[in-house]
Amino acid sequence: MSGCADRILFAPASGPGGSGEYYRCLVLARTIADETPGIEIEFLLHAEARVERDERFVYHPLSATPARAGEEVIRLMEQRRPALVVFDCTGRVAQFRAAQRLGARVAWISNRPRKRLKGFRPRQMRWMDLHVIIDSFSPQPRLHRHERLLLGFFRGVDVELVRGVVPRPDDAALAPWLPELPDEREFAVFVAGGGGYEHAGRPIPEIFLEAARRFRRETRMPTVVVMGPQYRGEVDADPEVSVLASLPTAALGALLARSKLAVIGAGNMLSGQALAAGVPLVVSAVGGRDQPRRVARLEQAGRAKAAQLDPALLCEAATAVLREQEQSPARSAPAASRNDAEQVARRLLQLIS
Secondary structure, three states: OOOEEEEEEEEEOOOOOOOHHHHHHHHHHHHHHHHOOOOEEEEEEEOOOOOOOOOOOEEEEEOOOHHHOHHHHHHHHHHHOEEEEEEEOOOOHHHHHHHHHOOOEEEEEEOOHHHHHHOOOHHHHOOOOEEEEEOOOOOOOOOOHHHHHHHHHOOOOEEEEEOOOOOOOOHHHHOOOOOOOOOOOOOEEEEOOOOOOEEOOEEHHHHHHHHHHHHHHHHOOOEEEEOOOOOOOOOOOOOOOEEEOOOOHHHHHHHHHHOOEEEEEOOHHHHHHHHHHOOOEEEEOOOOOOHHHHHHHHHHOOOOEEOOOOHHHHHHHHHHHHHHHHHOHHHHOOOOOOOOHHHHHHHHHHHHO
């Protein structure tokens, strides 16, 4: 049974806490839609995820992330009959098998070691067409020996190795949200990420806000704080720093690219955007099992300064990064990471062309 030749279904990990996988899929969906008019794009999304949406796309609410909403995902695939299903760091073998039984191609996206390993399990490879591996840390991303051996057995699976998938920064998208933006390279940004996590009973965006106030008092540098779309508290005007409830992803990318330094949570999409912006970084694990390892790898690679999730320590790390910039501007400015969104979008389209 074949599906609709012009329909792509994205199934990213998502929820009321983290949503980086959704935003990565949103970047790919927008890139595909811009390049392929008339294509139908739909999302399977946790019903409680408070995220940016695109009116061009259809959204199907799930009771949980796709891996935990097994039968719901299969029923929706049976109803919608997509030509391609893209699972980003979530999903079950039964769902992959059901998709292929319905005539759909299956793509799996991984961006950290555990998810990459899952994509090379033989029982999963049997039902996959493409594995997109995002490796932001290796100087030259490459396949491991055992991965090459497995691909020799599963010749129907292709692999695409890339450095990052993030939205292109858009200054025009930023202007309506922050019309009085300080001069380029003359302000700092504090953003925890989606904003849905808590630490010691306190919403993490509020910890970042307190750290930003401390930083502003110590350095006198204009500071912008983004609370995140999943922060559920009140967002009020602040006498010390500029506070925004949230920003569209392209606007956030522009804000990061224009800033002198950024203090961020270690979510996969946010850290990818900051790396692509080439901004000096302080990074902290704010939720999710993958984040402590990402913080460690960023610090080991010299791409960021790690800090514990504490207002005083975040402020201390940020002032240290600022001093480094003032003392040695050339050394403290990291190179921007490559953005492979268009490459991945083209590869996905090739599966159904």
